[in-house]
Amino acid sequence: MxxxxxxxxxxxxxxxxxxxxxxxxxxxxxxxxxxxxxxxxxxxxxxxxxxxxxxxxxxxxxxxxxxxxxxxxxxxxxxxxxxxxxxxxxxxxxxxxxxxxxxxxxxxxxxxxxxxxxxxxxxxxxxxHFLLSKIGVEPLGRELTTEYLKNNFKKRVINIKNALIDQKIIAGIGNIYASEILYKAKINPLRKVSSLSQNDLNSIITFTKIILKRSIDVGGTTIRDHMQPDGSLGYFKQKLQVYGKVNEKCKTCNSYIVKEVISNRSTFICKHCQI
Missing domain, CATH: 3.20.190.10 (MutM-like, N-terminal)
Structure with a gap:
């Protein structure tokens, strides 16, 4: 998608x-x-x-x-x-x-x-509008702050991967970019949101903005059916660090990337870097 x-x-x-x-x-x-x-x-x-x-x-x-x-x-x-x-x-x-x-x-x-x-x-x-009334803040906007995340994570028992792709919390992030963001932030996708520190939240916000902006700059990710209106394909896929890289070596530590299924979605992790 x-x-x-x-x-x-x-x-x-x-x-x-x-x-x-x-x-x-x-x-x-x-x-x-x-x-x-x-x-x-x-x-x-x-x-x-x-x-x-x-x-x-x-x-x-x-x-x-x-x-x-x-x-x-x-x-x-x-x-x-x-x-x-x-x-x-x-x-x-x-x-x-x-x-x-x-x-x-x-x-x-x-x-x-x-x-x-x-x-x-x-x-x-x-x-x-039924599609717009309940979606969360824009990840590239000023509204995405550590305080905002803390308030939305209160009393929740979900893991951070599911929190990132919850459109009621943050609008626009899906499976691909959630894996990439958490890899760069060095956070295991299965960690509960209640366990995240201020520094963890800062890292998530920082890499969310960096990765999304970088992908926009190069035209989006080519996964399955995505095509730009002029018919050309996005090529950020070449720069993905973990998504779809199962059994390939992590570029940071040389450990192997593994795939976990979280809520019926494939998630790619370096278990050495992401703790």
Whole structure:
């Protein structure tokens, strides 16, 4: 599933095309995504002008000049493609033609597994939207502090790996980056949050920001289906330290990376470095 860096990469690419663009046409080839797309979405959106897209957690939000917000959730395998030619491909579910500076672009949503979602709602409904109302702070924002983590970890008995991927605590971190963050912070993913010191929390926050920013800079991680809108793949996978590196040597201590299954998710650990 695309995580924060992949979604941010897509959002930035969309911004270059969609900002101040007029929606000339939008149509769906099928609406039965993870949730059914609204029947009147095409009519409500036509001839609107998009404002600058932004990201919230793993969701892309694109405001319009009519106080509506167009939401895209990539789900597990969703891809956005930006083209100049109108070519329909297998698993394309939405096609949108926009005009920007007298140029036309075709934006398509492709999703082989249909776990993503597309929605349109009023700006005043943002805080109450069922996908957005309960998500936590942005990991790259100022709200992610040690005090914030302490308050959210109080009376919890979960391990730090599950805490990092809990979207109600921190928005946007998934399985890949949780493994990478905890490796760099030298913290075992199975440690209970109640056992973490102030220094541990500081390390988690520091490496969260470093790793996510670095991945955004190089275009997101290429895992399975992720693809940037222009068709190019992210290549942060080449720089991953532990994720998917089972039985390879740790670059710090030469111990072997092992895989643990935590809550049905693969987690990669150097048991010598991560205590």
């Amino acid at each position: 695309p995580e924060l860096p992949e979604v941010e990469t897509v959002c930035r690419a969309l911004s270059k095309v969609l900002t101040n663009s007029r929606i000339k046409k939008i149509e769906f080839y099928r609406k039965d995504l993870r949730w059914q797309v609204k029947d009147n979405l095409e009519v409500s959106l036509k001839n609107n002008i998009f404002i600058d897209p932004y990201r919230r957690g793993k969701y892309i939000l694109i405001p319009t000049n009519t106080d509506k917000i167009f939401l895209i959730h990539l789900g597990m395998s969703g891809q956005i493609r930006i083209k100049k030619k109108d070519i329909v491909q297998k698993h394309d579910h939405m096609r949108m033609i926009v005009e920007n500076n007298n140029k036309h672009f075709v934006v398509t949503y492709n999703d082989s597994r249909r776990f993503g979602y597309i929605d349109l709602f009023k700006k005043k409904e943002l805080r109450e």
